[in-house]
Amino acid sequence: MPMPVVGRPKLKINWDKVDDQLRLGCTGQEIASYCGVCAATLYDRAKEFYGINFSEHAQQQREIGDIALRDAQYNIAVKDKNVTMLIWLGKQRLKQVDRDSVDISGSARIEVVSYNGQELKQWKDPNEIVASAKTATDADSGCSE
Numbered sequence: 001m002p003m004p005v006v007g008r009p010k011l012k013i014n015w016d017k018v019d020d021q022l023r024l025g026c027t028g029q030e031i032a033s034y035c036g037v038c039a040a041t042l043y044d045r046a047k048e049f050y051g052i053n054f055s056e057h058a059q060q061q062r063e064i065g066d067i068a069l070r071d072a073q074y075n076i077a078v079k080d081k082n083v084t085m086l087i088w089l090g091k092q093r094l095k096q097v098d099r100d101s102v103d104i105s106g107s108a109r110i111e112v113v114s115y116n117g118q119e120l121k122q123w124k125d126p127n128e129i130v131a132s133a134k135t136a137t138d139a140d141s142g143c144s145e
Contacts, residue, residue: 010045013049014035015049017034018042018046022062023062024065028043028055073089077089
């Protein structure tokens with residue numbers, strides 16, 4: 001005599017939807033809630049379905065999602081010529097940065113054509129120019145150090 005079936009019937013899990021959600025970056029807990037099962041059940045059933053641990057499969061799917069996202073960003077930046085996305089990708093991938101000031105320390109020299117109202121043409125140390133400008137500004141304002 002056959003054994004009676006005990007317990008609830010297994011809920012059907014849409015594995016294509018699980019993969020889509022993993023590519024989007026959803027967690028196992030979020031996907032389990034969406035599927036109406038507890039996380040442990042999802043992990044056990046995934047092992048049966050995929051033949052590997054859920055975490056391994058999830059990592060593979062997230063990497064596929066990351067590639068798709070990078071591809072979409074690249075297409076928006078390069079093919080659509082979106083300047084904002086080009087700047088953002090340059091900062092992220094090429095480590096480009098915005099610079100608000102220029103470093104004039106060191107041995108750099110610049111050509112000066114007009115200096116303190118005098119016409120001249122010579123090479124000056126930028127620090128001399130800054131110091132001279134500060135002295136002139138302080139003298140004009142009546143301040144002293």
